[in-house]
Amino acid sequence: MDSSFLTESEIESINLWISKMEQKKIVDSDTKMKTISEAENTLALNYKRIGFGNNRIVYDLNNGFVLKVAISESGIQSNETEFNTYQNCPLILRVHLCPVEELGNGWIIMEKALNIVPDNEEYQHKVSGLQNKFLKSGIKANDMRIRNLRLSNDGKIIVIDYGAFKYTKRK
Ligand SMILES: Nc1ncnc2c1ncn2[C@@H]1O[C@H](COP(=O)(O)OP(=O)(O)OP(=O)(O)O)[C@@H](O)[C@H]1O
Ligand SMILES: [Mg+2]
Known part of the structure; x- marks a missing residue:
């Protein structure tokens, strides 16, 4: 698969991590931090981690975009849902969705958005x-x-x- 954002070797690293993750079936007793550090070690990407959640690890591509890589089966599903929802969402609501640019095997590229919403x-x-x-x-x-x-x-x-x-x- 060709990407405008990632090199072939970066995509290979992600493929390696995704197949590891799928084989391992991350078990509940694994802490999230253990999974994150395993993902980071396998991915060995030259980008700074900008965040993570229960299902994805997120890297700053330093060009206004982020890379989200699945760290669980749900993460793969979430990436597909974001790609499809962004494509199919009515235009008046799409302005509220952070744009997704590309979908790959277990990963997506999304615009970077930094301004925090006030908790009030x-x-x-x-x-x-x-x-x-x-x-x-x-x-x-x-x-x-x-x-x-x-x-x-x-x-x-x-x-x-x-x-x-x-x-x-x-x-
Ligand atoms: N488009 C973005 N721009 C900047 N930071 C982002 C972006 N997307 C994600 N992040 C950062 O990475 C974190 C994790 O991303 P995200 O919420 O998509 O992962 P998740 O694993 O699906 O989360 P959850 O635990 O809520 O299911 C976010 O809380 C945020 O800090
Ligand atoms: Mg989240």
């Missing part, structure tokens, strides 16, 4: 409003926690982790 009532209200808008379009916007959201430069709420979004009706 005003924004909690805005977030519920946004969830309702998604629902009206048949999308259940799950997991809209502050850590999964950012603000655009013009103050719009942007979802950076929409891997748990679900379509409520068939399109």
Whole structure:
């Protein structure tokens, strides 16, 4: 697979990690930090880690984009969901989704978004409003926690982790 963002050898490293992960079936007794450090060692990428969650490790590509690599089976699913949701989402809601540029085997490239959403009532209200808008379009916007959201430069709420979004009706 060709990527505009990653080299062939970077993609090979990711493939190696994903196959390791799938074979190992990361067990519950493994701590998240153990999985993260195993992933980082296998990936051996020349990028700085900018974040991680339960399902993905995220690297800063230093060009305005991030690379998200799965560290669990759900992470693979989340990457696919983000790619597909971004492609299929109605345009008026898409402005609230952090753009996904590429999808590969267990990874995606997404725009980098850094402005944190304030943890206050005003924004909690805005977030519920946004969830309702998604629902009206048949999308259940799950997991809209502050850590999964950012603000655009013009103050719009942007979802950076929409891997748990679900379509409520068939399109
Ligand atoms: N587009 C982005 N721009 C900047 N930082 C990001 C971006 N996407 C993710 N991050 C950072 O990486 C962290 C983990 O990413 P993400 O939430 O997508 O992973 P996850 O494993 O699906 O999370 P969760 O534990 O919520 O399921 C985020 O909380 C954030 O700090
Ligand atoms: Mg998250």
